[in-house]
Amino acid sequence: MTFSDTLEQHPDPSWRGRVTAILVALLLLWPMLVVSEFKPWELLDARSLGATWQFLSGFFPPAHSREFLMLILAATWQTVAIATAGLTLALLGAIPLTLLATETLSVSRMESGRMRFFSSGIRQLVRWLLVLLRSVPELVWALLLVRIVGLGSTAGVLAIALTYSGMLGKVYAEILESSETHATQSLLRNGSGRLGALLYGSLPASVSELVSYTAFRWECAIRGSVVMGFVGAGGIGQRMDESMKMLAGNEVSTILIVFVLLVACADAVSKYLRKRLG
Amino acid sequence: MVFELRDISVQHDAAGHNAAFHALVDVKLSIKQGEQVALVGPSGAGKTSLLHTMACAHKAESGELDIFGQDPWTLGHAQRHALRARLFLAPQTPPLPPRQRVVTAVLAGRLPQWSIRQAITSLLKPSDPDAAYDALERFNIQDKLYERVDRLSGGERQRCGLARLLISQAEVLLVDEPLSALDPTLALQSLTTLQQETTRRNATLICSLHQIELALSNFPRIVGLRDGRIVFDAPRAEVSDVMIEALYQNDRQTEPDDHTAAHTDTHLEHQF
Numbered sequence: 001m002t003f004s005d006t007l008e009q010h011p012d013p014s015w016r017g018r019v020t021a022i023l024v025a026l027l028l029l030w031p032m033l034v035v036s037e038f039k040p041w042e043l044l045d046a047r048s049l050g051a052t053w054q055f056l057s058g059f060f061p062p063a064h065s066r067e068f069l070m071l072i073l074a075a076t077w078q079t080v081a082i083a084t085a086g087l088t089l090a091l092l093g094a095i096p097l098t099l100l101a102t103e104t105l106s107v108s109r110m111e112s113g114r115m116r117f118f119s120s121g122i123r124q125l126v127r128w129l130l131v132l133l134r135s136v137p138e139l140v141w142a143l144l145l146v147r148i149v150g151l152g153s154t155a156g157v158l159a160i161a162l163t164y165s166g167m168l169g170k171v172y173a174e175i176l177e178s179s180e181t182h183a184t185q186s187l188l189r190n191g192s193g194r195l196g197a198l199l200y201g202s203l204p205a206s207v208s209e210l211v212s213y214t215a216f217r218w219e220c221a222i223r224g225s226v227v228m229g230f231v232g233a234g235g236i237g238q239r240m241d242e243s244m245k246m247l248a249g250n251e252v253s254t255i256l257i258v259f260v261l262l263v264a265c266a267d268a269v270s271k272y273l274r275k276r277l278g
Numbered sequence: 279m280v281f282e283l284r285d286i287s288v289q290h291d292a293a294g295h296n297a298a299f300h301a302l303v304d305v306k307l308s309i310k311q312g313e314q315v316a317l318v319g320p321s322g323a324g325k326t327s328l329l330h331t332m333a334c335a336h337k338a339e340s341g342e343l344d345i346f347g348q349d350p351w352t353l354g355h356a357q358r359h360a361l362r363a364r365l366f367l368a369p370q371t372p373p374l375p376p377r378q379r380v381v382t383a384v385l386a387g388r389l390p391q392w393s394i395r396q397a398i399t400s401l402l403k404p405s406d407p408d409a410a411y412d413a414l415e416r417f418n419i420q421d422k423l424y425e426r427v428d429r430l431s432g433g434e435r436q437r438c439g440l441a442r443l444l445i446s447q448a449e450v451l452l453v454d455e456p457l458s459a460l461d462p463t464l465a466l467q468s469l470t471t472l473q474q475e476t477t478r479r480n481a482t483l484i485c486s487l488h489q490i491e492l493a494l495s496n497f498p499r500i501v502g503l504r505d506g507r508i509v510f511d512a513p514r515a516e517v518s519d520v521m522i523e524a525l526y527q528n529d530r531q532t533e534p535d536d537h538t539a540a541h542t543d544t545h546l547e548h549q550f
Contacts, residue, residue: 111334111336111337182371189333190366190448196389199397199401201386204375277377
């Protein structure tokens with residue numbers, strides 16, 4: 001293969017950098033696979049296959065006694081409630097943090113391209129706070145909170161609220177910064193306040209992305225609250241934990257089916273909202 | 279004096295070049311209250327930069343600027359922002375979010391006067407749809423009141439941006455190429471509306487224009503800009519064909535179409 005750029009009169013000045021970046025990324029990926037002991041062929045080992053078969057064969061038919069289904073329904077409802085309450089609390093925390101962290105809403109940056117020392121300091125602090133909130137996984141928060149507030153859904157709700165306010169705040173700020181800023185800047189130049197510029201300039205430009213991301217986070221919160229059920233934070237996860245410990249494959253499979261339905265519902269809600277806001 | 283510019287120079291760090299690109303060089307200009315001034319000149323002459331400087335959107339590298347008799351850059355942060363509410367800068371590309379409704383986009387011109395509560399309430403239920411309707415009616419697009427901005431044509435969007443200007447309570451109107459997407463009839467009508475409104479509220483109008491004929495027939499004072507410098511600043515009676523010819527010379531060959539012009543201006547816009 002010959003690189004004909006020496007012959008081209010208008011060679012792309014950035015292609016070398018692009019190719020190098022791809023090669024470096026691949027080189028970095030290899031040691032990661034080694035360190036993580038990624039050996040997919042072990043799945044096909046005769047012993048593992050036997051164990052898998054034994055466990056999976058218990059899955060059919062899924063448990064469907066009326067009593068069990070009612071129990072699961074109540075637990076599912078609790079899971080959805082934990083996720084929704086947690087996400088709502090997270091939103092209450094994330095929205096003010098987003099307003100503080102978003103650079104495009106800075107009047108001083110509009111004036112000179114730089115922010116004032118004080119406001120950029122505040123922004124940096126808020127960013128660190130967001131990192132702190134989301135760097136602790138919700139499961140770890142739940143483990144800590146279960147010790148403080150005891151077993152039950154309160155721990156789950158608080159755990160989701162803490163981690164997710166960090167995630168939402170960060171991503172909201174990034175969505176607002178990467179969206180078209182012309183409208184926002186123009187409002188700021190004409191003397192509107194930061195919140196006014198946000199409501200009338202930035203929000204309409206990125207409302208669909210914001211809603212879509214929030215719906216996706218709600219879906220993640222549902223999954224998260226399932227996992228937290230294993231450490232005693234209530235909901236369908238706690239039922240799953242019990243069924244797993246009793247090796248009741250048929251109950252596990254019913255619960256798994258409920259998981260799939262839940263995520264599919266969350267997806268449908270997100271799709272509907274995005275279509276409405278289009 | 280509404281504006282007093284003394285030796286104003288502005289430079290932008292042009293992307294890809296090490297040398298800073300001078301958008302304005304030693305500009306001297308005074309504009310009295312109630313004046314109507316047309317800003318003309320080839321693409322890239324610095325018209326947009328001049329309007330942005332006068333709107334205190336960015337600070338000039340050197341020179342002095344007085345607005346209503348005081349230098350905005352010696353004022354405090356909050357006072358300077360309050361001053362901006364008295365100036366209205368209408369950019370060439372209408373700054374309207376595509377998914378916003380026209381009524382909301384127009385009423386956004388009142389934002390500087392609104393409290394946060396009013397701003398939020400007006401998102402739920404437009405606070406003064408009749409005022410928005412009247413403003414749109416003066417540009418003949420009143421039937422688009424509850425349409426979404428992305429359903430409008432380019433010319434309709436431009437007039438929607440001007441309707442926001444009518445809604446605002448600014449005393450100085452800095453308008454960048456307000457007619458670039460309009461046909462000749464609409465262009466004349468819209469310009470007349472702008473000028474009538476300026477006279478009605480005893481405001482000051484500074485308007486950059488590509489249509490030199492419209493500038494000469496409608497504005498009493500013409501400022502010619504080229505390569506960031508003021509080439510002439512004269513009552514229209516004193517502006518001769520030779521002066522116009524000289525102002526646009528060569529540029530007709532290097533930048534023949536309006537498309538390039540619009541692109542250059544938008545590019546500048548994004549650097550601020």
